[in-house]
Structure formats: structure tokens, C-alpha cells
Amino acid sequence: MSTATTAVSTTAAAPADKLTKKMLTADHPTWCPGCGDFAVLNIFYRVLEKLQYPQEKIVCVAGIGCSSRFPYFMNTHGIHFIHGRALPLATGVSLSRPDVHVFVFGGDGDGFSIGGNHLNHAARKNIKLTYVIMDNFVYGLTKNQTSPTTPVGRKSKTDPTGSIDRPINPMKQLLATGATFIGRTHAAQVKHMEAMFERAILHDGFSVVECLSECVMFYPGAFDDSTPRKGGNFETIDETQHDVTDDVAAFKLADNLAPGKFGVFYQVKRPTKNALEQKWIDDTQAKLGGASQKDILRKRFEAMR
């Protein structure tokens, strides 16, 4: 619990109900039939059932986009925020409430375009939270415009002759900016997705999973090349061959993401901002000899006399 406030809380004595998918289910998703995001939602339920966090301690945060409707479909504390700013909001929650589990959901536009700078800084600061980016390579909610991960040459309403801008390489961006857990998975590979989510959630730091999730309405077939039942190749990272703490190796591994490999690209331990701020608080308060908050402020005024 945060030390800044006097918490009015429940007694911890009552045994918590077992968390079930039924308890976690809220509104029926507004996604189109066949959307990859359904699988993401189902696997998230499954991982939470496994981890058994208290229901009231789970917080789902999202910005704007199809995938960002996620919090409405989760029966947990949730917030549907503005476009691109889910990470700063989640940072505010994570830093001020060490007692809750913070999950952020969003798409490629929200994460890499309008919110791109926040991704860099949340990674650099190593904020304790888990961020799932449902990447469909297109703007779906606004009906088929080019996104920051759209491949060059792909036609959209804003690129009628084909996209000309080089797409973001999410793995390389996350490596360069200091994310401490970087994973990549696929909505059609539920076992793999489950393992990635669980490892990301258990990581103590800023953990990101890019999850390729097909937009059946505006970019059908985008991920056929990594979908075995459509003739593609789903190649996973062999961690006996790849050292996940080696950022240079991870960078090379991310050279070609069409369709590229799936799994944990990078994972290291680095103190979170949460822990570093708490250390500063603890060190500062240790010098105050247990003075009351009011007396601390009184001392400030004394210095102005």
C-alpha cells in the first residue's frame, strides 16, 4: 500500500472467492465476428484464472481503437481513456497504487502512432505493468486507413496507391527504449499466447507483448504467412539458442518481422521506477524520525519565517 494515504480498506480475513471466467466476463464484445481480439480476451481470462489475483485488484486500462474496447468486456476495475494515452494513465495508477495489477490493452495506432512517445518513456522508466498491443497493421475503428505497422505497398483509404512509409519495427523500438520484457505472439496461436501473457504478467517491470491479431473486416489475410492452417509458418524462438538477456542478439532476431519469429525476444531485470521512487521515499522518511505529515509541513513554514 502506498504510504502517502490512510487507506480505508476491507479486513483481509475473509477468504476470497475463486476467480472464474464467469466472474470476469462483462459486456459481449462489440468486435466483428472472426476478429482476432476475441482470442486475446479469452486467453486473458484463462491466465487470470490461473494466477488467481483478487478480482478487485485487477485494473484494465485502454485508449481508443477496436482493441481498446477491452476494459468494457472485463468485469474488473477498468478505465477507457483517450487515444494514445493509456500508458501515461496506467503509469499514474501503477506508481500510486503498488497494491493493484495494471494491464494495458490497445492497438498499433494507439501504441505506435499517437501514443508512440509514451511507449518510449514508459519503457525507459520501467513502469511496472503489462501492455498487450493487438497489432492488426491497419486502422479498423475508423475503417481502413494506413497504420504505423502497415507494410509498404499495402493499399488503404489514405494510401490508395499503396503505403509508402516504412513501418515501425516494434521489437527494435522496444529494445532501443529500454523495455525489460519484450514478447511477440499471435492471436491464432492460443497456447503460445497464453505462455507469453503469463510470462509478461509475472515479469517485474515494463512488459510488452505484441500480439498479431487479424482485422477480418479491413485487412483479412494479413497474417496468413504466420498461420500454419493457411499455409504459413509459425516459427518460435528457441531459447536454448537465443539468450534473452542479449539485446544485440534480440535486435538481430528482429531484423525481419514478415512474418518473423515469435516468443520472448528480450527479458532482463532492472529496477522499476516504482521501486526506485519507493526507495527515495523510504530513505527520505527514515531521516524524518517519524514526524507527522502536518509537522513536516509546519517545518517548511518555519523556514520561511
Add this chain to the structure above:
Amino acid sequence: MSTATASSPSSSRTTLRNTVIRLAGNSQDGIQSIGGFLARLAGRTAQEVMTYMTIPSTISGGPSIFQVHLGSGEVLSAGDESDVLVAFYQHSYDDHLNSLRQGGICFYDSGEVTELKQERGIHHIGIPFTAATVEAIGGSAKDRGKNLFVLGMLCSVFHLDKEKLVGIISKQFGKKDESVLRNALLAFDAGFGYSVGDVEQFALAPGEATDDGHRISTDGNQMLTMGLLAGGVRYGAAYPITPWSSIMETLRSELPKFGGIYVQAEDELSAVCMTIGAAFAGHLAITGSAGPGLSLKMEALSYASMAELPLIVVNVQRGGPSTGLPTNVEQSDLMQAIYGSHGDCPRIVLAPKDVEDCFYIAFEACQLARKYSCPVIILSDQALSSRIEAFHEPDLDKYWLEPELDISPRGEDFKPYPLDKITRHAPPGSKIASGKYPIVTGLEHDEWGHPSGSPKMHTAMTAKRREKLVKLAEELPAPAIHGDQEGDVLLVGWGSTFGPIKESTDRLRAEGHKVGAIHIRHLHPLPGGVEAILKRFKHVAVVEMNDSGLYGYGQLAMLMRARYALPHIQSVCKTDGLAYRIREIVTAVEKILAA
């Protein structure tokens, strides 16, 4: 020495009730710190003080002034003109001689200022500040310390309490290397002992401030921060910008003592969003900035109105538009504060009237944000942010809100957005007895927070958000009228113009006009009871530091004309980026009266 040609200054033979000293030099000369010492001394000797400073907006320095108005009675402005000018350089002399009143005294560095203008009976007293300081300290001190030489000289000229002043200096420099304090005191003593001739009998009357409780002296940004801390703010985030930065710096270094965290965000958007995150998490949180930063925060502020989250936002206004005048004062962000976001998004807007009031307005903002669960914007300004005043220390036993995170279980009937009540969110960590967990959202929603496009629901929810402010307006007390309770003209002001308007009112009444003044601290919603006051005067002059615009009315005047539909509401505006002088207001009002 003195080259006075006019009659010797008679005021110097008597005891002064008020004096205005202007120190003009470069920003690296430490004139701000002498000003700070004088202001602190005033606080300790029950005198009133108000300071005014300019600083160049470049790092490398440049011309800078610090003006101190010391007085034994009420001090309401930094002074229209100065009694004493201390000029460190020729350019300081050239630029500021005009600020000196007729018959005033100019102390100048005789090693720097070589061309003097004999005019308006001004007494020139040349003293080699630089050479005398070097001589006093010796070694390789160069000209460092000449500010303290000047302080010592002023202490002697005005018969200031030397013991207390030395105490203040020692406290300031005592933290550093021993030799720093020794040199500072050597320079101070050299200035104190320097013979300045025929003005030595100046003496400032002792203060009249009643002595119940302690007096402190500090600037508006500090007091605003203290008010936030007393009001229970423990979290927030911001991005550096002049003249806001010192608030975030203080919060960053103070909050760990209170177990809180202040985050330096990557940009203004992130800052407001992190702060909303802390608010959603159940804390009272604050972000802030100056004009350009507020523009960037507007989308998220609209969200906070829609989601009904408590949030405090400080805007230390500076000259706009765009980058504008970063180190000057203006009141041109009022409309932005009230209407700056998209959609109908009600929020509360408050403005402190002086440095002391920065504490109380910040404290009230904390109370209102909690009570009405909506954004509260505090409109401070550059003048308040940096000027120093002396006043009574706030009583923390009366002004203290314990920070509280309410994650108690919520009952079966809990809804985040009940139509018949003010929203009280259940932050993460709260168990919900019904098993239906709430969602906080920016989409129009029903009482449970789920998206709703229903025309009836949008109408009802818009009213829910608006009615909070209607209720607040009814609860707010009508502003008190200073001066005549009815009559020729009512002056209306807001923000840092409080002092100059009050002093102008007194001067106009002394001239025989029937004049009253009200000061609006609650700008949105406007308190009930204002309309009745406006109707008691023949003219209403709304005095603001912003442009009278296309239609001839400043921002508050425009709002008041729209709100009250009274054609006798007029505007007195200016856009020079400087605080109001008394004579500017008096002249403008005389013009209205003559028309």
C-alpha cells in the same frame, strides 16, 4: 558623492512609512537574492512587503531588476515609481532612471556608470560597489559579493534591523562552505560601514502588523504548493515550463517526505494523463503548466469532466499567444480555462488574489475537487509566481486535509454515475458487493459507465455534470465590496490585480468619487449575488490584463456581460505584459466617469 542640485531630500530627515527600492543590474549579480533578504526581513519585522522582478528568459543572463516595496502599513502593489534606484551598470541607469520619482535617490556603481543625467531633482550618489567589494573581500573574489555590499549599504541607509538581516544571511549562506559566509558578511559589513553622506537619517517606521502568530515571506508558487500539500495532494505529474516549474520542483522534492510521488513526465499530455491515472486510482492529484502546456492538456481535461474525476490543474499564466512572453504577466487564459476543451465540459475555475491567497485558493481547490468530483483549474500568473510578500503563517490545524484513499467495499446499489447524485468513484481495490465492477469512461455512458448513445441519456448526463456547478454557484458567498457599497463606479478584478485595484479604489475615493471594488476569486461558476452588486453602481469597470478584443471587452467582462446582460459593464484592459500601476487604473476610471 552626491551631486544633488535640487533641494536636499526632505523625506530623508523624517521617518518613512513606505519606500520603494529598485535594484537594476544583470541577472547574475544576485540582485534577486538581496531582494529576497529584504523581503524576508520585512516578514520578520512585521512590515508589509511586495516585490516585483523581471528576469530575462535566456539562461546566459541579461538585464534584470528587482523592486521591493517596503511599508509599515498595507502594501498593495510593488509601487508605480521608485524612491531609490540602485544602478549596477550604465545600461541599468539608462533604462531605469525614468522609474525614479522626482527628487528620488540614485545609488550607482561609480566604476560602471559614467554618464549621469541631471533631471527632476534626482540625487545621485556614486559608490564604487565593485571596487569596494573587491577591497573588502580581497583575494580573487572579483565582483562576487557586490550584491551584499549593496544590501549592507541599504541596511545602513534605511536603519534596517542589522542583527536580523545578518541572521537571515547567515542562515542562507551557512549551509555552504564557511568561506562563503565569511565573504558574504565581509561584503555586507563593508557596505554597511560605507559613508554615503546626507541620506543617512532615513529610517523606516516599524511595522504595524499585529503580532498574533508567525509571519512568513515567500512567493506565490511556494504558497500554492504549500496549499496543495495541506489540502492532501500526494501525487501528480508535470512537465517543466516557465513560470510553473518551481511548483513541480518543490512537489518533486517535498512529496517523498509525505510518502507521495511527483513525476516529471515526457510531455504535457503525458503529465495530465498520469495525473488522471492517480485520480482514477483514488488519490487527489495535481498537474500544472503555463499557457502553452494548458493548450496541450485540453483533450485530457475534457475527459476528466466526462469521466467525473477529481483533478487539480494549475495554470501560471504568462503572456500569450503561443510562446509569447514567457517571463511576463497576462490574464489571457480565462476563456481557455473555462471553455478551452471540446464539448460541454464543466469545470471549476479559481484565481488567487495575492501571494498569501495562493495557499487558501489551492486548499479550496482540493476541497472542491473532492466534493464535486471534477477538474478544478487554478489561474495564477507570472506576477504572483515570483513576487515575495509577507503575511501570517497559515494555521495548519484549521487548514489541513488528511489524504485518504477510500477502497472500502461498495454496496449492492453502487453505480459510478448515478443520475440523482454526485459521482463518487470506487477506485481499484474496492470490492463491489453486486459483483458488477465499474468502468470509468470518456464515451457518453449510462449510470454503470457503459457506453450509451441514447439521446435521453446524453441530455441527462450533460445535465448531471452541469448541475454540480450550478449547485456550487449557489453555495459560494457573494464577494465583499471594498469601499463604497453603491455609487459611481464598481471596479471588478480577478487574480493578481487585487492589490492595485484596491489601492486605485482608495485613491479615487480620496478624490471624491463614490467607488467600490469587488474581487472575483471564483471565476467559474460565478458566485450568486454578484448581479445585485453590479446593479448598485452607475458604471462597472472590469480591470484585466488581457486584450479588449474585437468587441471591446476583456475576457471576464465578456463573460459578465453574457451572464448578466447588463450594458453598463465596461472594460479596462492592457496588454503590455506588466503588472497594473495605480495611475493606469485611476486614469482609465476617471475617463469612464468623465464620459
